[in-house]
Amino acid sequence: MHAIALDEDRLIWREQPSPGAIGSDEVRLRVAWAGMNRADIMQRAGHYPPPPGASEILGLEVSGTITEVGPKVERWRAGDRVCALLAGGGYAEEVVVPSQQVLPLPEGVGLRDAAALPEVFATAWLNLFMEGALKPGERVLLHAGASGVGTAAIQLCKSFGHPCFVTVGSDDKLGACLRLGAEAGWNRHQGSFVEAVRKWGNVDLILDPVGASYLADNQQVLNADGRLVLIGLMGGRSAELDLGRLLMKRQRLIGSTLRARPPQAKGMILDALHTHVWPRLASGEIRPMIDRTWPIDQADKAMDHLMSDVTIGKVLLAVSGEG
Structure with a gap:
């Protein structure tokens, strides 16, 4: 697969090893869009390493299509269009993620807009209503x-x-x-x-x-x-x-941090989002805020834009670019 690699402080889209075999309670996604976060900037600078066992590739949220499910996964099937909260690995053509960290697209929301949801709404919900x-x-x-x-x-x-x-x-x-x-x-x-x-x-x-x-x-x-x-x-x-x-x-x-929490804890947060926030996204009462999108091979330019501190809402990277 292709993924973003850090090469002398440049973000390069190039061939890298695909994620290995999935676990019994994991799913594999073909990535359509990846959300960019300030945590990615910190990781690039060496200040925010991924948790043990997580991918070194940048990217904490994606949308895409499930291509494979583990034998214990009951909720998801190959072909489901979803968004996911990650501990890393999102700037890539495919990711493997615990099934608890996956959500369906809100009704009426496409893959592009859904990539702007998992990290920011999970962070906001966790820290406003839970913490x-x-x-x-x-x-x-x-x-x-x-x-x-x-x-x-x-x-x-x-x-x-x-x-x-x-x-x-x-x-x-x-x-x-x-x-x-x-x-x-x-x-x-x-x-x-x-x-x-x-x-x-x-x-x-x-x-x-x-x-x-x-x-x-x-x-x-x-x-x-x-x-x-x-x-x-x-x-x-x-x-x-x-x-x-x-x-x-x-x-x-x-x-409070979100990234290092175990899948079960992240799953509880996402379950709350699905119950309380997804209906409001479906109705249009709440909406994803997208500042600008960039092709994945221009991740460097996208991150420069995010670092410029002029953004309002999310910066997204088009991987396959499916809508």
Whole structure:
């Protein structure tokens, strides 16, 4: 098969060994589209290695067609069109994945758009509703609101009745987030978001891919019993924590990653998506947000575009390009 290889910091589409024989509870997919994530950028830079046993090839989500199923797989058949959450290997013509990490396409959603769903909606659902334990009516602060995870989280907040405030990197991104359903927001280039969030009304949960540089400000706008869910370190990994504020306001700091969780845990998250989110995708209430697509052999250009920080939603790579 062909797959993306890292060659002296270049992403090259070339012949590589196919995945081996599938396990009893795995399926093999012919990949149509692959989603690109910031985790791929981190892995390329050597900062986010795949979990033990996972493919070294970049790519955490794909859509495609099942070509083979293991003997214990009952839910899927060869020929099923699906999307899948991966621990790695998505920038390739085929992948092997545990059957629990596969979902059917939402009704009315094609293979292209479905590739924009698994990683970002699983991340958003996990950290808003499972780790963050949102209660009815609680208010949310979303950093990097125009990212793939951010645009998914905005739509989930709106659909499930949670007012949200976003921080973004441009006025264009802010406008896009407001149109998606954010109640208010802040361009981070205008300074600290603290006063703007306080004027809006403070928050019960913060979803933060930034980390250290936002820690102090996050604590200032988090209500009593609030939860700060850390999902990334774009702003650094070391910062001073105000333990007095943490103690007196009963704030909780939660670190959360998705990639290294076992298939059973990922399956629970995807089952929740299938129950609660897939019907909303089918109805059009929630939709995949796609910024731009590139052919897989132009993955370098696609990643440069993602790194430019101008994207709103997902960057996708066309592998077979089936619709």
